[in-house]
Amino acid sequence: MPQDYDVTRQVWEGKVPVEFVLAAHECTIIDAPKPYYAMLPRISYFPLALERAYKYFMSAVDESEVNKDDVWLEYDGYPLKWHYPVGVLFDLHKTDDVLPWQITVHLKKFPEDDIIRCAGRDALESMFMQSLKEADQLKHRGEIVNTMQKRDHKQLWNGLVNDRFDQFWLVNKKLMENSGSNTFHFVPMRLYKTDKPYRQVLVKPMNEAAERTTLAEACRIFDPGFDSSSSRVVSHGVEVPLDTPVIWxxxxxAYPDNFVHISILSS
Structure with a gap:
């Protein structure tokens, strides 16, 4: 099944308008700072945008009392996981149509029991590359990503960071090879629910009847109790038909890490 260039391009160009606001009780000046606005790629990660927001809000706090490692984000009472793509977090937590997405920036009292710390951009890059390598291990037993040179890995990362579709896909198309000896063994998929960690299991492109595995079948592999009548299955902000082949x-x-990220929401 060939790749659809127009679809992958539209997926890449998806954006989320975000309004960052500083937690009111953490402001140390009389007049609270105005919100910081940004258009964030769905496929990206909050730490790549957070540095600018952090610098913007520093004028409103006592810098001597702030540790950059303590910065975290919250929406509607939920601490946001920095290692989830922006689009996944939006699909999981945004239940209304009000935009921009207002997110609270906290500079203190990091919720250690709920989320892990991001140790900086290098840690994010390491996490991203590890996820990408894991995806290729599932698809090609690692035979493609392991033959790439370091500059190829860097080009993938820089393409994501700088929001450059062509730069990224010049290398990523090799990881999407699905023909001949490079056909996919498994489909890299992660399924999410709002109040639970994501689940990841082995999903084959073809089922036991030698037919293409559908999204509905994959959901039941992840969750045998999956009920399509009471659930919406969403990716990139779009409800995906359950008869869609997972190979498609x-x-x-797939997100830039080469995983298909699916959110299962109550209908």
Whole structure:
């Protein structure tokens, strides 16, 4: 099943308008700072945008009392996981149509029991590359990513960081090879629910009947109790038809880490 260039391009260009506001009780000046606005790629990660927001809000706090490692984000009472893509977090937590997405920036009292710390951009890059290598291990037993040179890995990362589709896909197309000896063994998929960690299990492109595995079948592999009548299955902000072959999802809707990220929401 060939890749659809128009779909992958539209997926890449998806954006979320975000309004960062400083937690009111952490402001040390009389007039609270105005919000910081940003258009964030769905496929990106909050730490890549947070540095600018952090610098913006520093004028409103006592710098001597702030540790950059203590910065965290919250929406509607939920601490946001920095290692989840922006689009996944939006799909999981944003239940209304009000935009921009207002997110509270906290500079203190990091919720150690709920989320892990981000040790900086290098840690994010390491996490991203590890996830990408894991995806290729599932698809090609690592045979493609392991033959790439360091500059290829860097090009993938820089393409994501700088929001450059062509730069990224010049290398990523090799990881999407699905023909001949490079056909996918498994489809890299992660399924999310709002109040639970994501789940990841082995999903084959073809089922036991030698037919293409559908999204509905994959959801039941992840959750045998999956009920399509009471659930919406969403990726990139779009409800995905349950009869969609998972191989098509892998070729067209995968995030830059090469995983298909699916959110299961109550209908």
């Amino acid at each position: 999802l892998a070729e067209n809707l």
